[in-house]
Amino acid sequence: MREKATVLNESDMDRIVKRIAHEIIERNKGSNNLIFLGIQKKGIPLAERIRDHIENLEKTKIDFGKLDISFYRDDIDKKIKTDFNITDIPFEIKDKDIILVDDVLFTGRTIRAALDAIMDFGRPKSIQLVVLIDRGHRELPIRADYVGKNLPTSLNEYVEVMFKEIEGEDKVSICWI
Amino acid sequence: MDINKEKHKKTNNLLILNGSIVNTEAKNTFKSDIVIENGVISRISKHITAGDFDKSIFKVIDASELIICPGFFDMHVHLREPGSEEEEDIKSGINSAIRGGITSLACMPNTSPVIDEPFLVEYLKMRSCANDYNIFPVAAITRNLEGKDIAEFGLLREAGAAAFSDDGRAVQNSKLMYEIMKYAAQMDVLLILHEEDYSFSEDGVVHEGYFSAAKGLEGISNLSEDIMIARDIILAKKTGARIHFTHLSSADSVNYIRLAKKEGIRVTCDVTPEHFYFNDEYIKDFNTNFKIKPPIRSEYDRKSIIEGIKDGTIDAIASDHAPHIDAEKNISFNEAAFGSIGLETLFKASITKLLKSEKIGLEKIIGLISAAPSEIMGAEKNNIKEGRQANMSIVDINCHEKYTKEMIFSKSKNSAFLNENLYGEVIYTIVNGCLRFINKIKSQGEDFS
Amino acid sequence: MSLKNILDIEELNKTHVLKIIESTGYFKEVLGRDLKKVPALRGKTIINIFYEPSTRTRTSFELAAKRLSADVINFSPSSSSMKKGETELDTIKTILEMKADLAVVRHKDSGFVKYISEHITIPVINAGDGRHAHPTQALLDLFTIYCHFKRMEKIKIAIVGDILNSRVARSDISLFKKMDLEVFTVSPSMLLPEDMSYFDTKNFECIDEIIGQCDVIYMLRMQFERQNKKFYPSVREYNRFFTLDFKRFNNMKEGAILMHPGPVNRGIEIDGRVLDMEDRNLAKIKIGEQVGNGVAVRMALLHYLLSQK
Numbered sequence: 001m002r003e004k005a006t007v008l009n010e011s012d013m014d015r016i017v018k019r020i021a022h023e024i025i026e027r028n029k030g031s032n033n034l035i036f037l038g039i040q041k042k043g044i045p046l047a048e049r050i051r052d053h054i055e056n057l058e059k060t061k062i063d064f065g066k067l068d069i070s071f072y073r074d075d076i077d078k079k080i081k082t083d084f085n086i087t088d089i090p091f092e093i094k095d096k097d098i099i100l101v102d103d104v105l106f107t108g109r110t111i112r113a114a115l116d117a118i119m120d121f122g123r124p125k126s127i128q129l130v131v132l133i134d135r136g137h138r139e140l141p142i143r144a145d146y147v148g149k150n151l152p153t154s155l156n157e158y159v160e161v162m163f164k165e166i167e168g169e170d171k172v173s174i175c176w177i
Numbered sequence: 178m179d180i181n182k183e184k185h186k187k188t189n190n191l192l193i194l195n196g197s198i199v200n201t202e203a204k205n206t207f208k209s210d211i212v213i214e215n216g217v218i219s220r221i222s223k224h225i226t227a228g229d230f231d232k233s234i235f236k237v238i239d240a241s242e243l244i245i246c247p248g249f250f251d252m253h254v255h256l257r258e259p260g261s262e263e264e265e266d267i268k269s270g271i272n273s274a275i276r277g278g279i280t281s282l283a284c285m286p287n288t289s290p291v292i293d294e295p296f297l298v299e300y301l302k303m304r305s306c307a308n309d310y311n312i313f314p315v316a317a318i319t320r321n322l323e324g325k326d327i328a329e330f331g332l333l334r335e336a337g338a339a340a341f342s343d344d345g346r347a348v349q350n351s352k353l354m355y356e357i358m359k360y361a362a363q364m365d366v367l368l369i370l371h372e373e374d375y376s377f378s379e380d381g382v383v384h385e386g387y388f389s390a391a392k393g394l395e396g397i398s399n400l401s402e403d404i405m406i407a408r409d410i411i412l413a414k415k416t417g418a419r420i421h422f423t424h425l426s427s428a429d430s431v432n433y434i435r436l437a438k439k440e441g442i443r444v445t446c447d448v449t450p451e452h453f454y455f456n457d458e459y460i461k462d463f464n465t466n467f468k469i470k471p472p473i474r475s476e477y478d479r480k481s482i483i484e485g486i487k488d489g490t491i492d493a494i495a496s497d498h499a500p501h502i503d504a505e506k507n508i509s510f511n512e513a514a515f516g517s518i519g520l521e522t523l524f525k526a527s528i529t530k531l532l533k534s535e536k537i538g539l540e541k542i543i544g545l546i547s548a549a550p551s552e553i554m555g556a557e558k559n560n561i562k563e564g565r566q567a568n569m570s571i572v573d574i575n576c577h578e579k580y581t582k583e584m585i586f587s588k589s590k591n592s593a594f595l596n597e598n599l600y601g602e603v604i605y606t607i608v609n610g611c612l613r614f615i616n617k618i619k620s621q622g623e624d625f626s
Numbered sequence: 627m628s629l630k631n632i633l634d635i636e637e638l639n640k641t642h643v644l645k646i647i648e649s650t651g652y653f654k655e656v657l658g659r660d661l662k663k664v665p666a667l668r669g670k671t672i673i674n675i676f677y678e679p680s681t682r683t684r685t686s687f688e689l690a691a692k693r694l695s696a697d698v699i700n701f702s703p704s705s706s707s708m709k710k711g712e713t714e715l716d717t718i719k720t721i722l723e724m725k726a727d728l729a730v731v732r733h734k735d736s737g738f739v740k741y742i743s744e745h746i747t748i749p750v751i752n753a754g755d756g757r758h759a760h761p762t763q764a765l766l767d768l769f770t771i772y773c774h775f776k777r778m779e780k781i782k783i784a785i786v787g788d789i790l791n792s793r794v795a796r797s798d799i800s801l802f803k804k805m806d807l808e809v810f811t812v813s814p815s816m817l818l819p820e821d822m823s824y825f826d827t828k829n830f831e832c833i834d835e836i837i838g839q840c841d842v843i844y845m846l847r848m849q850f851e852r853q854n855k856k857f858y859p860s861v862r863e864y865n866r867f868f869t870l871d872f873k874r875f876n877n878m879k880e881g882a883i884l885m886h887p888g889p890v891n892r893g894i895e896i897d898g899r900v901l902d903m904e905d906r907n908l909a910k911i912k913i914g915e916q917v918g919n920g921v922a923v924r925m926a927l928l929h930y931l932l933s934q935k
Contacts, residue, residue: 068652070666071665072666073666121661387821390824391796392736393736393759394758395757463740508715509737509738510735510736
């Protein structure tokens with residue numbers, strides 16, 4: 001895999017976080033009933049940033065949870081997958097408006113699994129999806145409510161998202177496989 | 178009819194040229210040709226010209242790279258007939274023996290029925306004759322091997338019993354054993370003793386040691402054998418009975434026998450190739466072919482047995498050929514039957530371990546599987562001499578290959594030696610003057626049939 | 627890192643163990659949810675083949691499978707109706723024609739589960755074979771210790787009781803030593819293997835000699851059913867030297883924990899009064915927690931073996 005082109009840099013990503021934060025507040029008329037769920041692993045830092053920004057803007061506290069969807073995958077026979085991450089939702093989600101956050105929206109299967117997982121924890125009022133990149137090629141009828149950047153790709157390309165919290169820098173690039 | 182006659186003639190009249198003959202008495206090996214006429218060794222000489230002999234009568238064997246040994250004598254074999262012919266019968270057992278270069282064997286009485294009646298001994302003798310082979314029937318020490326009533330030593334001996342054994346079992350009652358030995362001494366018969374104190378071996382399936390602990394398998398302590406060997410040495414000393422301990426497995430047992438021999442007590446003993454070849458580590462994958470009784474013991478025991486062979490404490494090597502059908506071996510370790518077949522590996526395993534690894538002299542090794550057991554059994558000593566009926570195996574001691582199921586002649590395939598790289602190969606076996614086995618692959622495709 | 631079966635601790639290396647212990651944590655989280663079920667193994671069929679009666683282990687495997695949405699079949703052949711080995715194997719093969727994806731096997735004979743695994747193609751988990759091995763018990767024990775101390779190295783553990791007849795002891799000692807715990811045994815001579823070099827542990831004749839120094843006191847079940855020859859003199863002799871009574875419980879090192887694979891013979895391994903204090907001493911008596919961790923470990927193992935092709 002080699003890098004092809006940088007799509008977003010640090011300041012691009014920063015602007016996106018702020019824009020989406022504002023969109024969420026606007027759409028939900030505030031932040032009263034919101035909770036944030038980041039999908040392991042790359043959804044977590046993005047969710048934290050948006051949540052932090054909204055907390056600053058609204059001067060409030062918003063619950064934050066982590067969701068690992070390993071147990072909900074539908075491709076157990078197809079790939080070796082033993083890297084689990086913690087699922088940590090230490091609060092009630094019943095009747096809440098959930099902001100579900102992931103880095104890249106691709107086939108939609110991860111989001112399908114995440115929706116199943118959330119339903120096992122309770123019945124939220126609504127679920128809204130935030131993604132940094134929508135790269136197309138959906139296999140399920142799923143769409144994001146908030147998109148950082150629409151990035152048309154071909155199937156032999158790979159979108160790599162890096163966060164300061166994990167890789168030490170903020171960058172999105174597109175690579176050949 | 179005529180063709181058969183021709184064939185028979187040829188297998189009875191042989192010219193064996195350029196071979197090396199093993200003399201187990203003089204402990205040397207010398208180059209010579211051998212002429213066999215009507216089954217009898219008529220000349221052993223270096224100056225035989227093949228041209229002087231009629232090729233239509235004599236079959237010529239080129240033994241240039243081969244060793245000519247006196248026929249092997251296996252003094253511990255289970256032929257399973259009568260009663261368990263699905264595992265082996267006398268005919269298949271003889272075929273297996275001949276494949277292994279064995280020209281005489283002693284068969285154990287733990288058949289069904291047990292060989293504890295004179296007519297059963299006669300039956301075995303008859304079957305031996307019918308197959309033109311040398312079977313030495315061993316009769317039971319106690320009726321039905323129950324360790325209670327002494328069998329009719331006198332009548333059984335007259336019927337042709339060569340020795341007495343409760344093999345597979347041991348007489349637990351010491352007073353009874355004392356009476357058995359007194360009577361054996363009086364009748365001058367040989368007792369072949371399987372030594373096992375049941376209180377130490379009950380439920381045991383492997384040697385009690387490191388690997389029984391590691392694998393959670395019930396162990397059989399060395400004491401099971403040691404205690405009985407010590408007891409029976411004491412009884413033999415007291416009674417003067419001639420006793421032979423078979424399939425020795427424990428280091429201390431070898432020591433006790435060494436001491437007994439020094440004291441002049443009439444004891445002899447044998448070991449199986451399994452006990453000097455393997456150690457208990459081989460059971461670590463629960464391979465049931467290594468489940469034998471007495472168990473394959475520790476490396477220390479194995480080394481002591483090798484020492485015993487080297488210093489002459491151990492008199493003979495015997496196979497304890499114990500055939501079992503697949504259903505008795507291809508099951509869990511606890512349920513599996515004890516025993517490994519061994520007729521066809523007696524020679525190969527001895528050559529591999531004792532000659533190639535331990536550098537014990539060839540003549541000594543051949544003596545342990547030919548002259549010595551025949552002497553212990555009171556048979557005519559197997560030796561290659563003019564005027565004697567020819568009983569010999571002609572072998573290659575340098576070739577080697579992986580031992581596989583496909584090579585086995587026996588009805589049963591439960592060999593502990595499967596997948597071992599074994600040295601030595603029997604090329605020809607001559608039984609009672611008749612060429613009975615030709616290894617077609619190893620004899621360069623020579624075929625007379 | 628590819629294991630087809632879980633048969634014996636000896637087949638696992640440190641990396642395997644750490645991976646299993648780590649992933650067990652994630653499965654344990656599922657057990658803490660209101661809805662204790664995830665669809666991870668939906669469509670998979672797991673067969674429990676128990677030749678030896680066992681309610682606890684079988685239930686634990688069954689629950690583990692169900693928490694992962696797998697289908698479970700329980701099959702308990704009576705060993706009396708199946709004498710010859712070929713029949714046992716044929717029965718199992720017939721069962722597997724029902725297209726199970728994984729078999730959990732328990733049998734009274736050491737080595738039997740390995741034997742079965744050599745004759746069938748699907749993954750096999752050993753749920754206890756004779757006196758040989760009980761690897762899932764050992765892993766849940768290690769997980770319990772790790773959860774409490776957050777480390778494994780240098781944890782001092784005394785394993786008390788019938789070492790000779792216990793597959794739990796065999797697998798525990800093997801696993802704990804592999805992971806660098808310090809293992810001691812406390813056992814009378816007739817309940818120790820003749821050759822202790824495999825275990826290579828220091829043995830004590832009385833629990834009092836070591837109770838104050840150990841981080842974990844692990845009481846083994848007295849395996850009266852597996853002691854075909856009973857050589858130990860009496861229960862009261864056992865009480866004198868080995869039983870964890872009230873006084874010994876109080877003499878345990880500060881922060882130490884008490885474990886037992888269950889079911890406990892009250893008054894033999896552990897004084898009933900000590901057991902009755904478990905609810906008030908959850909940080910010290912881990913016997914109940916072991917049961918829960920057993921389900922989590924088994925979930926992790928089922929998922930692990932079924933998630934690789």
